[in-house]
Amino acid sequence: MASLLDFNTNLSQITGETTLLYKDIARNVEKTKRIKIIDFGIGQPDIVTFKRIRDAAKEALDQGFTFYTSAFGIEELREKIAQYLNTRYGIDVKKDEVIITPGAKPALFLSFILYINPGDEILLPDPSFYSYAEVVKLLGGKPVYTNLKWSREEGFFIDVDDLQSKISSKTKMIVFNNPHNPTGTLFSPNDVKKVIDIARENKIILLSDEIYDNFVYEGKMKSTLEDADWRDYLIYVNGFSKTFSMTGWRLGYIVARRDVIQKMGVLAANIYTAPTSFVQKAALKAFDTFDEVNEMVKLFKRRRDVMYNELSKIKGIQVSKPNGAFYMFPNVREILDVSKLDVKSLAIKLIEEKGVVTIPGEVFPLNIGKDFIRLSFAVNEEVIREGVQKIKEFVEEMMKP
Numbered sequence: 001m002a003s004l005l006d007f008n009t010n011l012s013q014i015t016g017e018t019t020l021l022y023k024d025i026a027r028n029v030e031k032t033k034r035i036k037i038i039d040f041g042i043g044q045p046d047i048v049t050f051k052r053i054r055d056a057a058k059e060a061l062d063q064g065f066t067f068y069t070s071a072f073g074i075e076e077l078r079e080k081i082a083q084y085l086n087t088r089y090g091i092d093v094k095k096d097e098v099i100i101t102p103g104a105k106p107a108l109f110l111s112f113i114l115y116i117n118p119g120d121e122i123l124l125p126d127p128s129f130y131s132y133a134e135v136v137k138l139l140g141g142k143p144v145y146t147n148l149k150w151s152r153e154e155g156f157f158i159d160v161d162d163l164q165s166k167i168s169s170k171t172k173m174i175v176f177n178n179p180h181n182p183t184g185t186l187f188s189p190n191d192v193k194k195v196i197d198i199a200r201e202n203k204i205i206l207l208s209d210e211i212y213d214n215f216v217y218e219g220k221m222k223s224t225l226e227d228a229d230w231r232d233y234l235i236y237v238n239g240f241s242k243t244f245s246m247t248g249w250r251l252g253y254i255v256a257r258r259d260v261i262q263k264m265g266v267l268a269a270n271i272y273t274a275p276t277s278f279v280q281k282a283a284l285k286a287f288d289t290f291d292e293v294n295e296m297v298k299l300f301k302r303r304r305d306v307m308y309n310e311l312s313k314i315k316g317i318q319v320s321k322p323n324g325a326f327y328m329f330p331n332v333r334e335i336l337d338v339s340k341l342d343v344k345s346l347a348i349k350l351i352e353e354k355g356v357v358t359i360p361g362e363v364f365p366l367n368i369g370k371d372f373i374r375l376s377f378a379v380n381e382e383v384i385r386e387g388v389q390k391i392k393e394f395v396e397e398m399m400k401p
C-alpha cells in the first residue's frame with residue numbers, strides 16, 4: 001500500500017521559492033532584534049496597479065463578468081496582445097497564436113510540460129531565474145547550464161562557444177531570458193541573434209521569457225519574435241506582472257505556432273480551466289496605460305543610477321550598470337575571500353547585522369552566482385541610499401584586517 005509520504009520522487013530535488021527564505025529571516029530579525037529592515041530582495045515593482053486598470057476590473061465585476069472563459073482566454077485580449085506585439089516589432093502574430101495564462105510562471109510550466117520527457121536535457125543560463133530548473137527537474141528533465149560571462153566593464157554576455165558545446169543529442173530546449181533576471185542584462189541584438197541561430201540550426205525549441213521587455217534603460221530590445229521563422233522553434237512567454245505592475249493579478253501569455261497553442265489549451269483546461277475572467281477584461285485597458293508605464297520606467301532608471309553610483313563607491317564590491325529589468329548583480333568575491341564566508345552566509349549576516357535583505361547569487365543556479373548578490377532597485381531612492389550606506393558600513397567591517 002502506498003504511504004502518505006511516498007511523494008513524487010522528482011520532488012526530492014526541488015527546493016522551492018528560495019528568494020522568499022531571506023524575507024523570512026528578515027522578519028525574524030525585525031521581531032527579535034528590532035532592527036529596521038531594508039528589503040532589496042523583492043522581485044516586483046512597488047507601484048500600485050494603475051487606476052485605469054483597477055477601474056476596468058471593477059466595471060467587469062459589476063457587469064457580472066464572473067464566469068469561466070475559454071481555456072485560451074478571451075478573444076479580445078488575445079487579439080489585443082497580437083496587435084501590441086505586431087505594432088511593437090513589425091511582425092504578424094495572429095490571435096490564435098496567443099494563449100492567456102494565469103501568470104508567466106504557469107506559461108513556463110505549460111511550455112515545459114508540453115515538451116519534456118524524462119532524461120531530456122534543457123539548457124539554462126547560469127545564472128538564471130530559480131524556477132526554470134525546479135520545474136525541469138520536477139518533470140524528470142535534466143538542467144544543463146551554459147555560462148554567462150562577466151566583466152566589470154561589459155557586464156554579462158552570452159558565451160556562444162560554451163552554449164554550442166553543451167548541445168547534445170538529448171538537448172530538447174534552450175531557455176533564454178531577456179532582459180535577464182538576476183543580472184539586469186539586456187542582451188545585445190547580436191547575442192539574441194546568435195541564440196536564435198543556434199536553436200534554429202540545431203532544431204531545438206527556444207523558450208524565450210521576455211517578461212522584463214519594457215524595463216529597458218539603454219540599448220535596443222530585440223525580441224526573439226522578430227525572426228521571420230519563429231514559428232519553427234519558438235515558445236515566447238510574457239505577462240502583465242512587471243510591465244503593468246500587476247503581480248498579484250496573475251496574468252501572462254504565450255505566443256507560439258497555432259497547433260502548439262492548441263495543445264497548450266488542452267493542458268490549460270485540465271490544469272486550471274481558464275485564466276481569471278474579470279482580470280482579463282482589466283488587462284484590455286492595460287494597453288492604454290503606456291504613459292504610466294513610461295513614467296514608472298523613468299523612475300526606475302533614476303533609482304538604478306542612484307544604486308549604481310552608491311554601490312560603486314564601496315571598496316570590495318564590483319558592479320556593472322544593468323541596462324534592463326530592475327536588478328543589480330554586483331560581484332562580492334573580494335569580500336568573500338577576506339571574510340572566508342560563502343555568499344549565502346554573507347547575505348544572512350548582512351540581514352542579521354544591518355537589516356538589509358539581498359539575495360545570494362547561488363539561489364540562481366548553478367556556479368556563477370556564488371560570487372554575486374542580487375539587489376532589486378524597485379524601492380524608493382531614500383531607501384536605496386540608506387540601504388547602500390548600511391552595506392558600505394558592513395563591508396568596511398568585514399574587510400578590516
Ligand SMILES: Cc1ncc(COP(=O)(O)O)c(C=O)c1O
Nearest residue numbers: 043103104105129181239241252
Ligand atoms: C524571469 C521571470 N520570469 C517569470 C516570472 C514570473 O512572472 P509572473 O508573476 O507573471 O508569474 C518572474 C518573476 O519574478 C521572472 O523574474
